[in-house]
Amino acid sequence: MNNNSDHKYVIETHDLDIYYGTFKAVTDVNLQVERNAITAIIGPSGCGKSTLLRAFNRMNELYANSSIRGDVCFNGQDIYAREVDPVEVRYRVGMVFQKPNPFPKSIYENIAWTARIHGYKGKMDEIVESSLHQAALWDEVKDKLHQSGLSLSGGQQQRLCIARAISIQPEVILMDEPASALDPIATLKIEELMQELKKNYTIVIVTHNMQQAARASDYTAMMMLSRDGERSGTVIEFDETTRIFTNPKDKRTEDYVTGRFG
């Protein structure tokens, strides 16, 4: 896959439609994800936010009968092109899920296994330590690296998942409501971590929490079920976060972000 960073946008979609079987879940999305920035996708439940996010690293292919029309480009290359291997895409575009899902292995192995499957031959201890450092988890777990990843608290588990994702140096990290299962303190830690991570990575985050989007993101895409009576979601407005929250163009965005709707 293309490794150059010349493209202004890391991820671009063009007229993207996403289907589950014959059901069109997402319609006509044109989105540009800026490098080393945090892009938030907000909107009411069931409007296709997670579906859109999963299209960015072809995770949606693991769900029954999903297909797309249009294209998704990563560094200018269509990731749905015939010659592109989805495994390669997911290597470059990592993912953190809503429910923390560390492997039922030790903290150390969670990262070591991930590095190993990609053929990492260097010093394993180093990559484990640096990944945990980057995920701001090292100090909390350095004395219990060989305990199960599942023995950690929810917030720590989620940061372990982030450490696991960044251990293989992806360019983009997709986060699907990473803090929705966490308490406010753990949520805050994840948000601080995102600010730290965006220096090296590009982050796309789906969130239900509008304060989170407003606090943490640089760009915001507002999704909503499309007007024409179909149960299909689309991006109705995409702009800098400050603009979305202070001066939205679309009436529905304004209603949503001010809490009058949704």
Added chain:
Amino acid sequence: MKEQAVVQGFANDLEGRKRKGVIWHVFFQISTVVGIIALIALLLNVIDGAFGYVAYEARVDPDTLAVNGTPIEDQSKEQLVALLQSSLSSGAYNKLDKEKPFADRSREEVYQLVVERIIRPKVVQVWKLWPSLTQADQIRATVEQDHPGAELDFVSWLTTDFVTRPQSSEPLTAGVRTAILGSLWTILFTILLAFPIGVGAAIYLEEYAAENWFNRIIQTNINNLAGVPSIVYGILGLAIFVRALEAFTSGKMFGIVNLTSANGRTVLSAGFTLGLLVLPIVIINAQEAIRAVPRSLRNASFGVGATKWQTVWSHVLPNAMPGILTGTILAISRAIGETAPLVVVGASTAISFDPSSPFSKFTTLPIQIYQWTSRPQDEFRSLAAASILVLLVLLLSLNASAVLLRNRFSRRF
């Protein structure tokens, strides 16, 4: 209590609802009790047969074997060996010596041989455990009256000797070693066939097979095959392993000339036949276990760019393994108890030598039990009861070791 709500139409019959619950509760309890009673009855019935009084007569009166007034029980090993040498044909004596030199045998072993080969006690009547305990005097009187020369002993048919002795046509010296070894050999090949193929098929069907009519037909067929009567598998095994693949199952292909001419009716054929029999059970259980691995775990693996095989091998299989093993245990337990297919495949009913290779003739515990219970003499039924206890112990110990293995694999999510 609050004021009654304004909505009409609720008849809050709490008493009635509770009554209904109690009735079902009692029903469930009765079901459990019936099951337990049946189990206890089974065990008691087996135990009843496995112990009790035996009256037996010696074919050669031990008193006539006394030397210089020393009764046979008190003679030295050398005297007993000499007795054997003089009483047995030289061929039989040499054969015994070849099996294990007399110099190496203990006095007890030699004495046992004298009893088996010269005195040769013959059972005249047996009693079950319950009458033995309750009507001992009556039994003694009967024996004195009907069989004046007979000895009466309270015996346990299940002894360590019974487990370690080879099969014999004499009930008092018969054992189940050949049958136990036959069962173990057979099960070994059952596992070797059913486990890898079963788990492999389950992985394919769950992880790789596309949702289409062809795979749905396969799936339906596997589910139905699990319910096919075992005798049908016996016929299949006879056709495939015993007849069609005779060169392979009899070992001729490997240049092994079997002197006992098993002709494909070998441990290997039996094990594979049982393997086919339990294959659908293994597949279905493994599929269930694989399906139960949470999606979040697969997502985690795919999300870090693992390939399908890496995901299956490192996460799906280890986490499904306890379930797969549980299913395999169930399947193996079933295979151990199977009789009908082995009769068709050609289990031997009377062999006195141990199976020593995949190409040996064989018998198994259920076959042995079946054969003994169908004999008219009571003493063989007592032997069968003792073998059933052996089979139960074998089953329980195999299950226990499998449970231990499963617990080693167990993981938490």
